[in-house]
Amino acid sequence: MTAAPRIDVSTSLRESGAEPTSEELAKVAATLPSDVLFTVPLGSAGGREPDATWSLPGGRATGTAAVYYANGRTHLQKPFLFADGFSYGPSNLPALFDYFNSPYEDGRPGFFDQLLARGVDIVLIGFAERHTHIQHNAEVAIQAISRAIAERNGSEPLTVGGVSMGGIVTRYALAKMENDGSDHETATYLSYDSPHNGAWIPLILQQLAYFFEKLAPAEPSQAALIRSPAAQQLLWAWVPDAKYSGEVATASDLRKDFVRELADLGNFPRRPRLLGVSNGRGDGVGRPLPAGETAFDWQALVASATARFQPDHGTDQRIGGMHAGLELRRSTTTDVPALDGVPGGTLDSFGKVADALKAKISEEHHSGAFVPAVSAAALKYDPIAWDIDPNLSILDESLDRFHLDDVAFDTDNTPHSAVSGVLVDWIIDRLS
Template sequence: MADQNAPTEQQLAEALTGAAPILLTQEPGAAAQPAPSPDDTWTLHGGTAWVYYGSGHRALTRPVILADGFNSGPSNRDLLWEHLDSGAYAFLTELRHRGHDVVLLGFNERSASILDNAGTASEAILRAISERQGDTPLAVGGLSMGGLVTRYALAKLEHDMVDHQTAVYFSYDSPHRGAWIPIALQAFAHYIRKLDSRFSDQMNSPAAQQLLSQHIQEWEDTPTPSHQRAEFLDALRAVGDWPQRPRKIAVANGVGTGTGNGIEPGAKTFRGKGLAITGTELYAQSDGDDQLVAQLRVVTLKKPQIRTSGLPDIDGAPGGTLEGFGILADALNALPRYAGMASEALIREHCFVPAVSAVDIRPIATDNELYTPVNDLDPYDSGLDEFKLASRNEPHTAITEELGSWIIDRLA
């Protein structure tokens, strides 16, 4: 029998839709302070570029184009600047101090197709060439999805015989072999769709489907690579897979030793505590067949179970992490008390971009591939010319001196 004190579906829907959306992202709700005013702003088809001249420059001279990563909605200049420059290592400040001009590339919709946003990146590249004083080659790359956007943009320009004048391509923890959002989180997003569709919309967005190695469109679905991912990979192969002219470098926020992040397969990661969600439990992904990853309950008495087969122990794999379970718990705990959605993240994070994916050296379909000690591999197995992995598994796109200075040292 239902608890008479539990909220109705309508009350819960009003609470969810009246609050900030549940979105899986590293981005905080608001920047601590505004970004500096740019020296120039370019309005592009599908996005905006904010231009900051390097030390001693009064015009664009040594352009470094840096593309934003995945999220829902438009790029936020203040948040992007804060992420890149206000942490442990002031990446943008150091770039400008060394005489590079920073072109921050944002998109009107970060969850749109990578192929569409690559058109915006191509426009920014050609605009930089036309605005540049002198003939110093460009450096072009991006954070996370931004590394894939610019990878495709450069390769397509070459395929179309357009001179992109780029000497260095770089990516920062980009999922070249695919990214991972736990099936448990995807299932929960779709399970609450009728109450609030925004979380599900993010998981089903074109970019998410192109990025994720395994995807479900409905909570009952069997995980598979999305057809949109297959189409994106086909499009990438059609333009040569990688740009050939630039030197290609990348960094990973995961380690090269093959050591995981300590999350045990099958460990309970999240549990519902409020009246509306008690019975919901999420688990870390386990290898093998018929593995329980979620039990779902929101408002109703039903408790369907989500099970997977043939997936690896990927939540604990070496790589850049995302606090997916923590983000979910924090968002639900911020709802009004009457919503009955109090929750606890027993483990906050999971692997998001496996180390082998960020340096394009192994697929991410099996434990043997995910936990490969990259340091022991021949770097020629990668599509990159040079790469560096972090000394510890750390948050996805964490800007550290270890990785940030390595990139800057190699820019033209």
């Protein structure tokens, strides 16, 4: 029997030196990243204003919906509900619209403009706190579904889904409505690079976020994002602080409870056709990140940090370390797979941290897997034990190996949530 995936942190004192002065610490703190780095900014300020806006009181959370009527309409007739993804703070729905409607090919309209031209009304679901519990934001999604049914002219069934965490929020919402005996009138569910079996942020980068927060407190901080309920529920491997030693696979009780709740609800909604797309390749070809090798070194006046790409399993494998003053910490993992380089939707986590620190890093090493393709495709495996080869070629797998009824993969491992012609054309074809 293999050991449970875990992390261990050893602490020692440096052989020479002195405790840093407050002035020295202040100089180091001024160089540290304080932004929220481990997310994809889905759009910037501004964006196309909606034709209507709904307030969604939810219950334990609140949100809004931005409604865009199909060309020539002034009412809802063929609703496509699409929920925002994971980040810190409130959704910006006009910017989200622009992100998914940005041209991905010369001479062709954007994804959302194509839907509108085909008579599909778009209802974007946003959340006041994207980082709160998924179950709470699912109540907001249920409000949006009920409102769409109430305002729709005719009886055209709904399409409901979301990007990233939004796909998990709506998956839970639809399953709960079925469990509660509420008719969601949804014919199709669509997830866009959603981490059905969990997402991945390198453990050493999670530790560094806590380490930097201690040296330079900020709000919101990267550490606050990792501590958030949504992050704990989405991340397959998670650590609560920079000094934590122990098991990492589904280490948070919030994730254990969420996975159990989903199972109790049937795991997925049973009535709709289940569609999903992955920003990762399906042929088992990942990113060229050398497992166990150094990604970057950072040296400051009285502090330093080293980050390595996640080694592939093994016992007491080094993933990096950090020091401030006299204290030196080194981190190792046991039986954790080398998820940085597996096929999947990518996030430039190593690059963002290294660039913020002004540490040298190779351009090809900036990005690693954030949502492994086996997770976005909802391949059937244990979401806690992860008893799966994440480098598995799944292009030719029988559909009964997936929870979804149909799945599409990108032609390369593109950034998480990226809009590509391959995925848009597949979605348009299935929704038509």
